[in-house]
Amino acid sequence: MIRELKEQDKEQFISMVDAFYHSEAVLHSIPKEYILNTFNEVISGSPYAKVYIFEEQGEIAGYGQISLTYSNEAGGMAVWIEELYILEKFRGLGLGSSFLNFIKEKYASKAKRLRLEICESNKAAEKLYLRKGFTSLDYKQMLYDINL
Template sequence: MTVRSITPADRELYIELSKEFYSGEATLHPANLDHINRTFDECVKGSPYAKAFIIEEDGKTAGFALFSFTWSNESGGLVLWLEELCVLPAFRGLRLGTQFMDWMMEEYKDISRIRLEVCRCNDGARRLYERFGFKLLDYEQLVWDKEDH
């Protein structure tokens, strides 16, 4: 498995992978193409807040991941949010999710906390994350989205 940062040439690939992610059991709502394009633009311009990666296996695109970063007083440092992790159906069962998590944990070993969300119905992802020591928080999340107002 190879993990590489996205490049400007990856726009169509990133859009395709994002649509795949948002069409599955990992999300609660469909893809928003405007959001996907804005996120891509933010990542390729070198933003400190967002990074996207392409996951490859034997030279073929196998999936992608999207990170965002925040500061947390509670954890005492920088927090990595694993926003999206998608392994394409043809590559599932090859332990790429495990390999990616190993890579992420090594690459970001100095981070104070890693957070993520998982849909209740996404049992495979939940099992993967629990194997890496992730625990369910007792917090309930509230959100305010500009587009809803």
């Protein structure tokens, strides 16, 4: 089952995000304060960020986080799949595929593009995304962190 994040998921969500940011799927960790900020933003009903919880046999099995933006290049709304994490004991059950299918269906009439990024070393994720129809986008990403 895939459902929206709830207040009572707080501790498990924080634990999973922390595990994600200490895995090979990312380039570096983040402060726990950032995770709490995300939780609060999503719980408060942000129109820009959504978190979905995956359940398997009544247990929380993972999560997916998306962000919504508008893209001239895509000609409409773009859904960024920011994070996809599945607890070790639930991997290989098709939960990642189910989440991607869920997002494709949920945003089929609203969005023009699904977009994500992966680390070069994350070959398992790349294999999943290619199998689900994603293609490579040969942009070099850059960022500027604003310290407020």
